[in-house]
Amino acid sequence: MSIFVSCWHCKGPVLTAPRLAERELVSLWEHLDACDPDDPALDHPSIGLSADHILLACWSLEDLYLSATTALQVIAATEETIQGKGGLWFFDAVEGAAKRVGISPLQADFKNMRNDLIHDGRLSASRFPQKTAADCATVAGEVLNWIDQYIHTVLALGPVEHVRFSPANLQTLNAYSF
16 A cells, blocks of 8 residues: 655645655655745644654653653644634643544543643653553553544545554553553
């Protein structure tokens, strides 16, 4: 199966490749760079978010989850701008983004685990207490798959055909905060 990338700006194919390797990414960025720099669509925050999410790499479950929630923070900030409401709470902004684009919202566990990691340095602490690495891998998988769904919806890529993140696979990562 090949990867096919179509440019929303040029309304035509940009890249068809058996896999997305470095030279394909260079080709894609060169194309986007050559598009009309005055087109406000090219400044859309989802463009950078998509690239970041495609290239996401990690060395621990904590690292992966921190990267995922950073992507959620970009989505939340984008939603705050779209709604024109300053001071929108993180959970409310992510929930609002889901509602606006028509996808299921995340459960509160994503926020609680994020807050434990940021404020306590652990995936499971006071807000998401007594959880195992398996519990945390499940939440991380839900968040990463939600981001895939959000990106597919915002960029009109159609439904996500393959779920990329399974809790079983994420459990193979090192987890240092248990």
